[in-house]
Amino acid sequence: MVPRVAAAAALLCAFLGSCARGSLVLPADGPGRTSNKTEGxxxxxxxxxxxxxxxxxxSASNAAGHFSGSYLTxxxxxxxxxxASKLKGSHHQTNRRAQPTFGFTVQWAFSDSTTVFVGQCFVDASGQETLETTWLLQEEVASRAxxxxxxxxxxxxxxxxx
Structure with missing residues (x-):
């Protein structure tokens, strides 16, 4: 945030009596853009x-950003x-990015296919978290044809x- 905008926001909050963190949508550094700051x-x-x-x-990730878990489609x-099938993945550390990108692989325990997911974790202004993902499922087939x-x-x- 531009320092003058931050100062103006602080004055506005002082005038209003208080501001909940993340309750103001302030202009970002670029013209015509708005800030998408999150709660955490x-x-x-x-x-x-x-x-x-x-x-x-x-699961919680390790220091390298690797995690595991289970997926029940x-x-x-x-x-x-x-x-339920096991999954393994990794993500960018949240100490570097508030809304990290990630990827994980599921090897299905009940079929001869594998799915890879990639996506990003988002937190909205009310603190609600969502994972937006895109996936590719590769099914085993009998021949190259x-x-x-x-x-x-x-x-x-x-x-x-x-």
């Missing part, structure tokens, strides 16, 4: 559910019963449960 860093560790009802539990093209139909792509939005 987005933390990946915890339980998340997407719009389809799939659930994942992510709510949807599948497999005829086998759905089972069938490779054209082996990959699916999609998007999911996850919301924190706890």
């Amino acid at each position: 860093p987005c933390t990946l560790a915890g339980t998340w559910v997407n719009e389809l009802g799939s659930q994942m539990v992510l 709510a949807v599948s093209a497999s005829e086998k019963p759905i089972r 069938d490779a054209w139909k082996a990959t699916r792509i999609g998007k999911n939005v996850f919301h924190r449960v706890k």
Whole structure:
């Protein structure tokens, strides 16, 4: 934030009597842009559910930003019963970025396919965390001639449960 804008915001808060942190949307450094400041860093560790009802539990990351967890999908093209599957991933450290990018791989325990997810963790002005993801699913096929139909792509939005 530009120092003059910060000073003006402080004066406005003093005039109003108080300001909740993050309650003012102030101009960013560029012309015509607004600030998207958040309440704090987005933390990946915890339980998340997407719009389809799939659930994942992510562990706390280590010092290098690596994490693990489990993924229980709510949807599948497999005829086998759905089972929770292990995942492994990494993210940019939140001490460097408040809303980190991340990626993880799920090797499905009930089918011969693998899915990779990439995305970013976002915190809105009210402190709600969401994970915006894009994924590629690679299904095993019988021959190279069938490779054209082996990959699916999609998007999911996850919301924190706890």
